[in-house]
Amino acid sequence: MDDDLEFLYIEEPPLERDDTYDHLGNEADYPDLPEDDPLTIPEPIYSRHTQNLRNNLQPGDLLIKVLAVLETLKEQKIDLPIFLDAITWGDQDCVSNPTVQYARSSLMNSEELPKMLGRWYHPPRRSGGRRPAGARKILLDFAFTCISDTVDTEMKIAAPLFLSPPEDLSEKHLTDLDFGVLKDQVQRSAPILWHLLHRAAYTPEQEARNKHKNPDMTVLQMVSQAQYSRSNRRGRIAKLWSIYLKACGLSARAFDALHALGILMSHKWTAEALGTLSSRAMKLVQALIHIFPFAISHDNMNIARRVHFAEVLYGSEEADDRMEEFTVDFVLHLLLDSPDFADYSHRSDPSFNHPPPVHQLPGGSENIIRGFVLETSTFEEASYDGTLNVMNDTFRQLLLNSAEEQKLTGIQRIIAWMGDQLTVERLRGLWKYRHEDHNSFDRMDYMIPVFGWFHLVMAFANSIHKQYLGNSAAIGSLRQAFDVLKRKGLITQSTKGPFWHNLDEALHHISEAHLRACWLDIGNIDSLAALKSKSPAELRQMAAQLIRKYASREALNRMEDMGIAERDGVYQQWTMFNMDVIPYLLLRKAIKAGDIGLIEDLLPILLFRFAGSGFPKYTIEILELLQGLRQEWPPDVRDYVKKFCWLMTRTGKSNSWLPYDLAQEENICDIKVNYRSQGPGATMEHMGKISPAIPSLRKIQRHMEKQFGTNARGARHGVPDKEKDVALLTQHYMASKLHTFIPGRELKTARSADFVTEGAENLEKLNTIDEWFKRRTHARATGEDWSEEMQDILLQPML
Structure with a gap:
């Protein structure tokens, strides 16, 4: 492996035939050939002449003429090898003689030459004898x-x-x-x-x-x-x-x-x-943070006003109208996407157009968020000291830990620091406890803690699981559906393994079965195919009626207004389920589509749900977010948080958005599993050094998988057979008439709690808002002491 670049600066000879070289590529002693020598330009006349001569031969003539030629060669005291050598550029006289030149060209351009070479290489077998050796060895050596x-x-x-x-x-x-x-x-x-x-x-x-x-x-x-x-x-x-x-x-x-x-x-x-890829990635991010806005995520301002609670509790008419429109569109397209409507002739009707996004993030390659993985640190983040050590180490890696850079960060920069709920809680605690420190950097005035939507979605799913798990005897309950569909491992909530992925799939399938049963009930039909006779306008009207009758607060209020003997406990239970699960499905859809406006419209529902279902930490997170969006943050900060700190896309394609904390979980998986270091040299120090190369490894891996068509294997979580499962559950729900109003019917099991209503009542009556506001209200220092003595104290690492 030592010829290196020898060929880079030379021009190779063409592969066409060049008669100034012999067959070994050595320069021959032949003089220049006449321009009219047709060595490389075959002329049809040679082939025609040879063919005419062959056609004039009579049976038996060929051998006679060959013997005569051989006799002539003998008389001339040469043999066939000397003759052929002379014809084929044997000496200068033969090369330049026109007669010999014509004979040579006839041979070189004849149809017979390839046949002759073939017979020399593989002569025909004699009758009853062995096959002659011919020129096989010579031709093989020459060909080689x-x-x-x-x-x-x-x-x-x-x-x-x-x-x-x-x-x-x-x-x-x-x-x-x-x-x-x-x-x-x-x-x-x-x-x-x-x-x-x-x-x-x-x-x-x-x-x-x-x-x-x-x-x-x-x-x-x-x-x-x-x-x-x-x-x-x-x-x-x-x-x-x-x-x-x-x-x-x-x-x-x-x-x-x-x-x-x-x-x-x-x-x-x-x-x-x-190591080189990691080093270059670190140098790049260290340079880019001085050019572009950036946010930081890691995993395992004087407060003067509070959220105007009436807006949260009662919402706005505009947001309510949008939510109704999206809900109707959701159940309408659930019908259109069913197998029974695959051949519906009006699928392209404008009545089926999706409502415009409330505020959709722009896609395209120019809006791809580029993420960098910093070196893995050995600090734990469960404690405040550990979290602060992680922050200090992050600034060190980004070369923002000098006294000059700390001053710029404290006075001029705003950094969104993202993570799961525990991380954000620790960050907010540090921000509170250091409110009287000596300068804006040490007080963390630059920081905006932002929770991750992926972990919130998991909490949302867990609250629905908690509310509607029920038991195997309750038709319609989650547990009964898990049993029917043979979904294992979904009874007990877990934060590890594929629990949330499996639960998320189950919620989608179960909710679709409930809503299909609602379509069948409102149409008084046995099959969704019977609705294909309806016009698009009629179907949209039916979808709106379906929501009001089977999935709305209005339907539940009508039930509450009835006497106890007139109520239908079963209908009431699963109407509430539809009403509760649809916001979850819309949130999942909004995140994937990058519709941050729809996500913001869902905040009041999320607040009430977490407040009523025993998720106080996420109740605080939603309150903090609403406080920032509607009271504290200036417009540019508010827009920055929503546009650049909630969701990201790695491809720019539609429906490719994901929460930052999900991306961080993928980074952690890459470090621990996909790109883990192995062997005796796989120390934490080594792991930390190669971590910045992970985005490059990921892109290279995806590139190779795309090149060889292996990108589909193992890249996605397996999804059960949706249609078979949904159809089976729909049959169960229709047979039990879960969504048919039957006066006086009682629910055989305990009714699920109305978490949303309880949450609204808790927030309004139990002083939850006031208690939260008191805990976060404190005077913050405004001084800026950047003396060298103070910096020596601030730059010391925490133990």
């Missing part, structure tokens, strides 16, 4: 020499395609490699080599019978290994495979084996490459 020279030339021509100098080690350089484009380039640059390797990897018989297998990537890998064997600077593919397989957790021993085969770079190179 020709092919070797051609392969060597083509390898040099194609070599620049595999170049990857050390200075090009970057995420962009690695992910810009398109294997399909590179394959086409190599095929054009080295056609003979490509054909040989293709034939070695794929027989004509395979090609005839197998229409799916394609050996192109195998051939490209063969060329790559050969190029890398010639020079370690031609490791463009080897580098990409190395980073990708390191990201997939390949062991060091396997690395060494594959490196010996020329498939990968060495394990040492790969480890150093990860």
Whole structure:
């Protein structure tokens, strides 16, 4: 591997035939040939002349004439080898003689020449005897020499395609490699080599019978290994495979084996490459934070006014109208997306258009949020001291820990610091406890704690689970549905493993079954297909009626106004379930679509639910958020938090938005599982150093999976057979008439608590708002002491 860049600055000879060189590529002693010598330009006249002569031969004439020619050669005291050598540029006289030139051109451009070469290589067997040896060995040696020279030339021509100098080690350089484009380039640059390797990897018989297998990537890998064997600077593919397989957790021993085969770079190179990617990522983020707005997330202002509670409790007419519109649209499209409506002829009717987003984040590549992973720290964050140590270490890594940078942060910067509820609670506690410190940095005046929506969604799902779990005997309850659908592990709430993912899927399926049963009941039909006779306008009107009758506070109030003997406890229970679960489904949809306006419209419902279902910490978080949005934050800060601190997208595509704390959970999974360090050198120090390279590893891994079509395997959480399960539950609910009003029917089990109503009452009557406001109200110092003595104290790490 030492010929390196020898070929970079030379122009290779063309692959066309050049008669100033012999078959070994050495310059011949022949003089320049006449311009009219048709050596490389076949003329049809030669073929026609040969064919005419052959047509004039009579049976038996050929042998007679051949014997006569051989006799003439004998008389001239030469034999066939001397004669053929003379014809084919044997000496200068024969080269320039027109008669010999014509004979030579006839032979070189004849149809007979390939046939003759074939018979020399594979002579026909004599009748009853052995096959003659012919010129097989000579032709094989000659062909090997020709092919070797051609392969060597083509390898040099194609070599620049595999170049990857050390200075090009970057995420962009690695992910810009398109294997399909590179394959086409190599095929054009080295056609003979490509054909040989293709034939070695794929027989004509395979090609005839197998229409799916394609050996192109195998051939490209063969060329790559050969190029890398010639020079370690031609490791463009080897580098990409190395980073990708390191990201997939390949062991060091396997690395060494594959490196010996020329498939990968060495394990040492790969480890150093990860360090380089991490270092460059850190330098980039250290530079970007001085150019662009940024927020910080980590996991495991004088207060003068409070939220005007009447607005929260009673909402606004505009928000109520929007919520009703989105709810109607949701149940309407649930019907349209059912299998029974797959062939509905009016699907494109404007009546089915979704309502416009309240405030949707813009998509596109220009709005992709770029996330950086900092070095993993060994500090715990469960305590205030641990959280403060994490913050100090974050500033150290970002090079914001100098006295000058601390002063800029305290006076000029606003940093949204995001995390799960525990993290945000610790941050807010620090912000409170340090309210009398000596300068704005130490008081954390720069910080806006922002909770993560992913953990809030999980809390929302858990509150519904708590409210409607019930027991197996209660038709419609979550537990009964889990039993019918054979969903395991959903009885006891858990914060570990796939519990929330499984619960989320179950809530979607169960709620769809309930709402389908409502469609059947309101239409007085046995199958949703019977509704296809309805016009789009009629279906939209029915959807609005469905919400009012089966999923609204209005329906529950009508029930409460009835006498006890007239009420239907079953109908009341599952009407409340529909009313409670739809906001959860809308929140999930709004997050995925990036509609921050709809998320904000849902805040009052979230506040009441958490206040009434025993989630006091999230009650405080919603109160803090409402206080900031509606009272404390200036418009630019309010917009910044909503637009850049709630949701992010890594692709810019529609429905690709996710909460920041979910992205952080993915980072943690990558550090602990997907890209974990292995072996005796996998220390916390080493883990910390390579963590910044994780975004690059992720992009490289996705790039390789896309190149080879393996991106679908294991990338998504498996979803049970939705239609089968929803249909089964719908049958159960219809048979039990859960959504049919039957006066006097009693619920056989205890009725679920109305968390939303209880939450509103608790907030209004139990002084929850006042108590929260008193705890957070305190005078904050406004001084700015930046003396050197004070800075020495502030810069000391906490123990």
